[in-house]
Amino acid sequence: AQSVTQLDSQVPVFEEAPVELRCNYSSSVSVYLFWYVQYPNQGLQLLLKYLSGSTLVKGINGFEAEFNKSQTSFHLRKPSVHISDTAEYFCAVRKAGGGADGLTFGKGTHLIIQP
Amino acid sequence: DTAVSQTPKYLVTQMGNDKSIKCEQNLGHDTMYWYKQDSKKFLKIMFSYNNKELIINETVPNRFSPKSPDKAHLNLHINSLELGDSAVYFCASSQDNWGGYTFGSGTRLTVV
Numbered sequence: 001a002q003s004v005t006q007l008d009s010q011v012p013v014f015e016e017a018p019v020e021l022r023c024n025y026s027s028s029v030s031v032y033l034f035w036y037v038q039y040p041n042q043g044l045q046l047l048l049k050y051l052s053g054s055t056l057v058k059g060i061n062g063f064e065a066e067f068n069k070s071q072t073s074f075h076l077r078k079p080s081v082h083i084s085d086t087a088e089y090f091c092a093v094r095k096a097g098g099g100a101d102g103l104t105f106g107k108g109t110h111l112i113i114q115p
Numbered sequence: 116d117t118a119v120s121q122t123p124k125y126l127v128t129q130m131g132n133d134k135s136i137k138c139e140q141n142l143g144h145d146t147m148y149w150y151k152q153d154s155k156k157f158l159k160i161m162f163s164y165n166n167k168e169l170i171i172n173e174t175v176p177n178r179f180s181p182k183s184p185d186k187a188h189l190n191l192h193i194n195s196l197e198l199g200d201s202a203v204y205f206c207a208s209s210q211d212n213w214g215g216y217t218f219g220s221g222t223r224l225t226v227v
Contacts, residue, residue, distance in 0.1 A: 034215065038156075043205060043220040088156055100168050102148045102160035102207075103216060 002027040002093045006106035013081055014114050021076040021109045023091030030096040033074040034103065035065055038088040047089075050074065051096075061085070086113045118142050121206050121219040128196055129227055136191045136222045138206030144217070145210055147189035149181060152203040152221070164189055196226045 003026045013019045025031060032051050036044040048059025055067040065076045074091060088110050092103040119140045128134050140147060146165040152158045162181045163170045169181065178194045193200060206219040 036218075044158075044207075044218040046215045046217075049215050090158065100146045100163040100165045100170050102150070102163040102170070103158075104160070105158040108156050108158075 002031060002095060002104045004091050004093050004104055004106035006089075006091055006109050008109050009107065010110045010112065012112045012114055015083055016080050018079050019077065019081050019085075019111065021089050021091075021111065023074045023076065023106060025072050025074065025091075025093045027072075027093065027095065031093045032096050033065075033067060034092040034094075035059065035063070035074075035076050036090045036092060036105075037061075038090065038108075040087070044090065047076070081111070081113050083113050083115065085111060087111060117220075118217050119206055119208055119219040121204075121222050123222060124220065125223050125225075127225045127227060130196055130198060132196050133192070133194045134196060134224070135193070136204055136206075136224070138189050138191070138219060140187055140206075140208040140217070142208055142210070142217060144208035145186070146208065147183070148207040148209070148216070149189065149191050150205040150207060150218075152205060154202070158205070161191075162189075193224075198226050200224060201226045 005024045007022045034049045035047040038044050048057045050057045050067045058064045063078050088108045090108050091106040094101050122137045148163045149161040161175045180192045182190045203221045203223050205221050207216045209216045
């Protein structure tokens with residue numbers, strides 16, 4: 001089984017400042033990693049995913065994440081945030097390969113952008 | 116066209132009732148899922164289903180059952196609703212070539 005830990009439940013950041021949202025995972029097998037964003041009262045939107053290859057993954061809205069196998073981490077970063085980035089961010093994992101396995105989510109990080 | 120659509124968006128019902136939530140995807144994906152998001156926004160998988168296997172999260176009460184009439188639909192039936200079933204339920208779909216999981220906009224279920 002896999003598990004995900006998002007160390008910060010809430011991260012306040014000033015507008016135009018950089019941000020890093022932390023995610024660590026645990027798994028005895030190879031995994032795929034994902035970051036999703038949930039805006040208030042909406043569904044989940046995929047920001048980016050890591051399946052294999054380059055450990056630096058670029059996603060939508062200027063976000064990127066780096067897979068670090070030795071540290072079992074997949075931290076999300078953005079160099080300059082905007083008010084519109086205020087949302088809940090979820091890191092998720094599933095075992096690599098095909099099949100009907102779903103995602104295991106972290107508890108989420110609420111990103112609060114302060115003007 | 117909405118890729119993954121759920122109906123209804125809101126559902127308010129009394130304890131003890133039986134209700135269904137419908138989900139349809141037009142992406143041609145092979146696998147569909149149901150997730151539950153509780154009041155603290157924690158997301159937990161309930162079921163995943165494709166034409167080969169049904170995976171059930173062992174913590175899901177057997178009052179919950181998925182029904183798939185065809186590859187594009189996965190409905191969620193809930194019997195004898197309880198107050199603790201109040202949550203947002205998300206449907207999702209995925210394809211084995213790993214474009215990621217696509218989520219519906221959710222159904223907010225309130226049991227009174």
